[in-house]
Amino acid sequence: MKVVEAQAAVLSNYEVLQHLTQQKDRYKQRKRRGPPNLETVVRELIQYLQSHPNPLSQKPSTYTPNSISQLLERLSPYELSKGEVVMILNLRPASVAALNTVIEEMGERFSDEQQEEMVTIILEVLGQFEAAGPDANGNADDAAETGNVS
Amino acid sequence: MFILTKFSDLVQISPEDFSKHSIVAIEDNINAKYANKVVQKIGLCISLYDVLWTSEGLIGHGTGLVNVNVEFRMIVFRPFKGEVMLGRIRSSTPSGIHLRTDFFDDIFIPYEELPQGAEYNHSEQIWIWNFDEERLFYDNHEMVRFQVIDEEWHDQTPAGPTQAEDTPAKTPYKIKGSMAAEGLGVCLWWDGA
Numbered sequence: 001m002k003v004v005e006a007q008a009a010v011l012s013n014y015e016v017l018q019h020l021t022q023q024k025d026r027y028k029q030r031k032r033r034g035p036p037n038l039e040t041v042v043r044e045l046i047q048y049l050q051s052h053p054n055p056l057s058q059k060p061s062t063y064t065p066n067s068i069s070q071l072l073e074r075l076s077p078y079e080l081s082k083g084e085v086v087m088i089l090n091l092r093p094a095s096v097a098a099l100n101t102v103i104e105e106m107g108e109r110f111s112d113e114q115q116e117e118m119v120t121i122i123l124e125v126l127g128q129f130e131a132a133g134p135d136a137n138g139n140a141d142d143a144a145e146t147g148n149v150s
Numbered sequence: 151m152f153i154l155t156k157f158s159d160l161v162q163i164s165p166e167d168f169s170k171h172s173i174v175a176i177e178d179n180i181n182a183k184y185a186n187k188v189v190q191k192i193g194l195c196i197s198l199y200d201v202l203w204t205s206e207g208l209i210g211h212g213t214g215l216v217n218v219n220v221e222f223r224m225i226v227f228r229p230f231k232g233e234v235m236l237g238r239i240r241s242s243t244p245s246g247i248h249l250r251t252d253f254f255d256d257i258f259i260p261y262e263e264l265p266q267g268a269e270y271n272h273s274e275q276i277w278i279w280n281f282d283e284e285r286l287f288y289d290n291h292e293m294v295r296f297q298v299i300d301e302e303w304h305d306q307t308p309a310g311p312t313q314a315e316d317t318p319a320k321t322p323y324k325i326k327g328s329m330a331a332e333g334l335g336v337c338l339w340w341d342g343a
Binding site for chain 1: 151152153154155156157158159178181182185186187189191192196197199221223225228230232233234235236251252253293295297331332333334337340341
């Protein structure tokens with residue numbers, strides 16, 4: 001084994017999930033399984049990516065293959081670092097407070113209006129959880145169940 | 151959280167796999183060797199991403215194995231320093247909080263990285279954050295946001311006869327995190343408001 005390039009690219013959670021679900025479908029079509037260690041880690045990772053409050057848990061998904069380029073384009077005036085954009089993609093901060101954890105020294109770099117604008121852009125491009133969804137106790141399962149009944 | 155790492159490796163396809171297409175045999179071989187395993191200073195390998203190049207298959211003396219040199223890219227779990235991630239509280243001890251994700255268990259938040267006013271409750275065995283006269287609990291299985299601040303690597307290659315037999319194996323890859331900053335900690339505290 002030789003490492004040719006330690007970090008050839010950075011992937012967002014959405015791209016990883018995309019790759020893994022495609023791979024799963026491909027295995028299903030050919031009616032075969034991957035090695036057991038692969039099956040385990042893929043199952044656990046998909047479970048992680050699709051559990052609340054991860055934005056990818058939302059169904060139907062608000063992410064599309066275009067989301068990434070669209071977000072990059074619209075956030076480009078703010079000159080965020082690559083890592084910050086990746087975190088925005090992965091966590092989808094829905095408020096200024098949540099954005100504050102992701103962006104370093106946000107108070108000094110951006111005015112209050114700019115912060116609000118960024119949150120709006122994220123909301124428009126990546127969507128958000130429905131307000132009537134999981135309640136404050138985080139009973140995502142309960143909310144989903146009642147949704148099915150009605 | 152995830153990166154692509156480019157590896158080159160020798161893949162040996164055994165005769166029972168000759169019925170598979172070679173690309174499928176190579177894919178299975180690589181996944182069996184790498185998936186769910188930690189490569190030192192690289193991270194936790196998840197799955198093969200794509201195969202970039204393969205050599206001709208060569209059969210050596212003595213075995214029926216087909217040897218192929220392959221260059222490929224793996225999806226690797228390796229959060230960068232400063233990255234904010236989601237995790238679940240696994241257990242709490244006076245020295246800090248252990249977190250896990252569904253696929254990765256070795257995340258630790260030392261007590262000095264908890265926000266000011268946090269105290270350990272020995273009878274309940276959980277951490278509590280006293281904030282404006284409110285008591286906020288770090289309950290087990292609660293989803294939390296944390297920031298990666300450091301990583302620790304332990305090579306598990308045997309050290310030879312000098313190594314004592316009963317030394318417990320150290321986890322190969324450990325993440326140290328922080329929940330001190332505003333917006334970090336149990337998700338419900340911040341999202342519910």
